Each structure stands twice: as structure tokens, then as C-alpha cells.
Amino acid sequence: MKVLIVGGGGREHAIAWKLTQSPKVNKIYCAPGNAGIADVAECIAVKAEDIDGICKFAKESEIDLAVIGPEVPLAMGIVDELEKAGVKTFGPNKKCAQLEASKAFTKAFLDRHNIPTAGYKEFTDKEKLLKSVGIYGYPMVIKADGLAAGKGVVIAETEAEAVKAIEEMMGEKVFGSAGDKIVVEEYLTGIEASMLCFVDEHTIIPMESAQDYKRIFDGDKGPNTGGMGTYSPSLVFNKDLEERIRTEILNPTLEGFQKDGLDFRGVLFIGLMIGEDGPKVIEFNNRFGDPETQSVLLRLETDLFDIFDAVVDNKLADVNIKWSDQKAVCVVLASGGYPGDYEKGKIIHGLNRVDQDVMVFHAGTKSEERTVHMGDNGCGIIAKTESVVVTDGGRVLGVAVLGDTHEEAREKAFDNVKKLSFDGMQYRNDIGLIVRK
Structure with a gap:
């Protein structure tokens, strides 16, 4: 094939x-x-x-x-x-892809099918939104409705921060047309977790759980990113919680797809907040999460092609999906300045030094021919041209490791992170630890 x-x-x-x-x-x-x-x-x-x-x-x-x-x-x-x-x-068709392309579409879907989520209101008029600042109190969750590369969410701690975010999204159009509509949500407290599911017309099967770390700095500080690391399985999950998610979220979601004529075939990514009153949906995405995928696929034992093929043919129920009991950790190495402005073209060192059983998944990289100066032999500078791998994005690499325990996987991941370097490299030191808010 x-x-x-x-x-x-x-x-x-x-x-x-x-x-x-x-x-x-x-x-x-x-x-x-x-x-x-x-x-x-x-x-x-x-x-x-x-x-x-x-x-x-x-x-x-x-x-x-x-x-x-x-x-x-x-x-x-x-x-x-x-x-x-x-x-x-x-992958899902264009109609189904609205579940990620429009946060308002997803919130309406969740509300219509009684799937637990945060309270919300949507706005297309900036002045009306400014008059509604603090409608759910603070922190205030402000989301650009459309796609914004995982950065269109601001959690404003004060009125001033909220006004600034609104002006940037709806006034300055920092996310382009994605900010034409804004969704304001009730702030949820608890622990975030991610669940990826294979879905076809008749079946929804959750993959092994993962926990993502969205904020750029240790301790869940700083602006949101596309994700700075994950571990799997999430320590938040247990059998009782998984059953609640199946009953309150997964089954109603599949039934909702069927009732609304959404022929969803692909991966549904469900962002969850696990609070004292149970799980609630933060967001839906229409594809494998990044970097959740890097952790979860390390643990997959079933042939991935067989799963893909079954989903496309609406035969997912026929596949017995098996997972390793080992634990996985993935640490993202990002460019200096990310998730804001950052420079590209920094040479990546150490790719040939990582342990053989460690996967270094490339995110924002490319190969380039660079002239390397070898020294001066007295008759002139000696130089040669060689192929090097350079940075080409905000998130550059993901160091992904399996271990028999979370602690073993985490220790090995960071041991190998230290073997890699490029100018401005930044990463979180607390990936693999539960960050409570």
C-alpha cells in the first residue's frame, strides 16, 4: 500500500x-x-x-x-x-471539520446534546463584548472563534487584560478573520487532560489518555502554546472517571453526530477539564493532537494502517486495538521567543547523540546546506559545505520516551533533552508532573 x-x-x-x-x-x-x-x-x-x-x-x-x-x-x-x-x-470532511474551525459551532453542538461544558456567550460586535467584560467573573476565558494555530485563547486575570485581548482579536485582528467572532466562557478549574478517539459512523473508541501542557513556562505560567509536552497515560484517569467520560461525553457525542448528520470519520481530540463536579469538554479538535500523538502512538501495539483503513470503511468496531502498559513522556523543545516572534535557521546539535531507543520527533525543522569553516592552514581559510538540520518553526523537536514507570520515562526524556541544543532553545522542566491550579 x-x-x-x-x-x-x-x-x-x-x-x-x-x-x-x-x-x-x-x-x-x-x-x-x-x-x-x-x-x-x-x-x-x-x-x-x-x-x-x-x-x-x-x-x-x-x-x-x-x-x-x-x-x-x-x-x-x-x-x-x-x-x-x-x-x-x-480525516473528517469539511462539514465535520467545523467542530474545530468554529468554537461557536462546537459550543452549540455540546449545548444541543447536553454534553457537559463551560457556560458561554458569543459576540460579533466588539463594543457589546467590551460592555460584557467580566460577565463570568475573572479569570475570563476569551476565545477567537476560528483557527489560530492553538494560540487563540486568552485567560484574562483582570479587566485590563480582557480589554487588551479583545482589542487585539477583534480590533487589531492578530488572528485575522478567526477573531471576527469571539466566544467568552466560564472559567473552569481542575486538571486538564486530553483524550484522542478513533471515530467512524457507528463507533467511538478512545485511545490511551494523555496530559498536555499548554503554557510556555514551568508551573503553567505564561501564554498558551500549541503544547509544550505530554505524558501518557494521564495520572488523572481511573476506571470510574473513564466510565463517566464514556457515559456523559463519548456516547452523547457519537449520538449527536448521528442526529446532526455529521459523518465523522477520523480522530476526535477532546480537551477535558477534570473538576470536582466531574469531566467537562473544553474543546474538540478534528485530528491527532500535537504533541499528544507523540506520546500515545509510542504505546500503540496494533497496526495503525489497519485502524485507519477500518475507520475509512466504517468498520472500526471490527478492530481490537491494543496498547502497551509502558508509560510515555514527550518533551517539546521550542525556539526562543515562542509562542511570540522567534528566529529560524538555528543549527540543531546533538541529534546523533540521543539514545537509540529514544524517538526525536521533528516538528519545525528543515535540512540546509551550510558552509562550515574548518580553520586556517596558513594558505587560507579551509571550508566545506555540509548538510545540517536547522530550526524552522516555533516548536522544533519532541523528545519521546517509553519507560516502565512515569518516573523512569521522565528521567530518560530529560537526560536526552540535555544532549540536544540550538541557539535560544527553551523547554519546560515539569513535563510528566501533574500541574494543579
Whole structure:
């Protein structure tokens, strides 16, 4: 089978790496890929948002299965177009992709189907919103309705912070049209956790749990990011909680999809807040989470291609999905300045020094030819050109490790983090620990 993965981040590297373990897959392409993905797949110079280019390549290359990684092409309708071109595709169609592309759409869905979530109101008029500042008290949760690369959420501690966020989103358009509508939510307290689920028309099967760390700094401080690390399974979960999530969230969600005519086939990412009154949904995403995927797929024992194929054919219930009992930790190494402005092109050192059983998933990287000065032999400077891996994004690498215990996996992850470096590199030191608010 020939598989095309669309995307070029850490999530896509993890998917490609896992698919190489399938005896049914003999060729993997990735558009556009990155320096790490190039080690396990053939990278194609087509952007993830170039739907026409991807459809053309998929048809010409006789792709058996396309797997869509990022949210933007899903929201653009890439699944619909690939299926029109006769290419089997893993991922939700454009109608279902609204669950991530519009926070207001998701909140209305949750409300309509009595799925526990925070109270909310939506606004399209900036002045009305400014008059409603503090409607749920403080902290005040302010969300840009549309896609904002995981950064469109502000938790304002004061009125001044709330006004600033509103002006930036709706006035200055820092997130473009994503801020045309704002969703204001009640602030939930508890512990955040993530649950990824395989979903087809008839079945929803949760993967092993993971806990994500969104804030940039230790102790859950600083602005939100796309995710600075994860561990799996989450220590928050137990059998009773999992049963409540199944009864109160998963089953009503699948029933809601069926009632609303949402033919969801792919991965549903559910962001949860586990509070004293039980689990509540913070958000839905339409794809594998990043960096949750890097932890969770390390523990998957079932052939990932078989799962993808079953989901597309609405036969997910026929697959017995098995997981390792080992624990996983993934630590993200990010560029200096992220999630704000950051520089690219910093040479990454130490990739050949990490332990053999440690996975370094590439997120924002690329290969470049650089001239390296070797010294002066008295007759002039000696230099040579060599290929190096450089930073090319905010989140650069994910160091992912398995261990028999959380402590063992965490210790090994950070031992290997210290073997890697690039100018401005930053990471959290508390990944793998429960951060209570």
C-alpha cells in the first residue's frame, strides 16, 4: 500500500514512523514533511494547504490512503476533494471539520446534546463584548472563534487584560478573520487532560489518555502554546472517571453526530477539564493532537494502517486495538521567543547523540546546506559545505520516551533533552508532573 501523509510537524512524523511498522505499507509520502520525516518517508514539495496540488499528486501516484494531519486543510475541505478524486482519506470532511474551525459551532453542538461544558456567550460586535467584560467573573476565558494555530485563547486575570485581548482579536485582528467572532466562557478549574478517539459512523473508541501542557513556562505560567509536552497515560484517569467520560461525553457525542448528520470519520481530540463536579469538554479538535500523538502512538501495539483503513470503511468496531502498559513522556523543545516572534535557521546539535531507543520527533525543522569553516592552514581559510538540520518553526523537536514507570520515562526524556541544543532553545522542566491550579 502507498500512503500519503499531509502535514509537516511532529504529529505527522509520529504517524509516519508508526506506519513504517506496518507490513501492509510499502511506500510513504509526506507533503511537505520535514527533516525528520525525510528519514522515514519521501517528502513532496507541496504545501498542506495546496489542495489542488495534493489531489493531483495523489491521483498521479495512485495513493491507496491519504492521512490528513493539520486542521487547516481539513477546514478547507481537503477530505471532500480527495474523495472526489477517488482517494480513500482518513480525516473528517469539511462539514465535520467545523467542530474545530468554529468554537461557536462546537459550543452549540455540546449545548444541543447536553454534553457537559463551560457556560458561554458569543459576540460579533466588539463594543457589546467590551460592555460584557467580566460577565463570568475573572479569570475570563476569551476565545477567537476560528483557527489560530492553538494560540487563540486568552485567560484574562483582570479587566485590563480582557480589554487588551479583545482589542487585539477583534480590533487589531492578530488572528485575522478567526477573531471576527469571539466566544467568552466560564472559567473552569481542575486538571486538564486530553483524550484522542478513533471515530467512524457507528463507533467511538478512545485511545490511551494523555496530559498536555499548554503554557510556555514551568508551573503553567505564561501564554498558551500549541503544547509544550505530554505524558501518557494521564495520572488523572481511573476506571470510574473513564466510565463517566464514556457515559456523559463519548456516547452523547457519537449520538449527536448521528442526529446532526455529521459523518465523522477520523480522530476526535477532546480537551477535558477534570473538576470536582466531574469531566467537562473544553474543546474538540478534528485530528491527532500535537504533541499528544507523540506520546500515545509510542504505546500503540496494533497496526495503525489497519485502524485507519477500518475507520475509512466504517468498520472500526471490527478492530481490537491494543496498547502497551509502558508509560510515555514527550518533551517539546521550542525556539526562543515562542509562542511570540522567534528566529529560524538555528543549527540543531546533538541529534546523533540521543539514545537509540529514544524517538526525536521533528516538528519545525528543515535540512540546509551550510558552509562550515574548518580553520586556517596558513594558505587560507579551509571550508566545506555540509548538510545540517536547522530550526524552522516555533516548536522544533519532541523528545519521546517509553519507560516502565512515569518516573523512569521522565528521567530518560530529560537526560536526552540535555544532549540536544540550538541557539535560544527553551523547554519546560515539569513535563510528566501533574500541574494543579
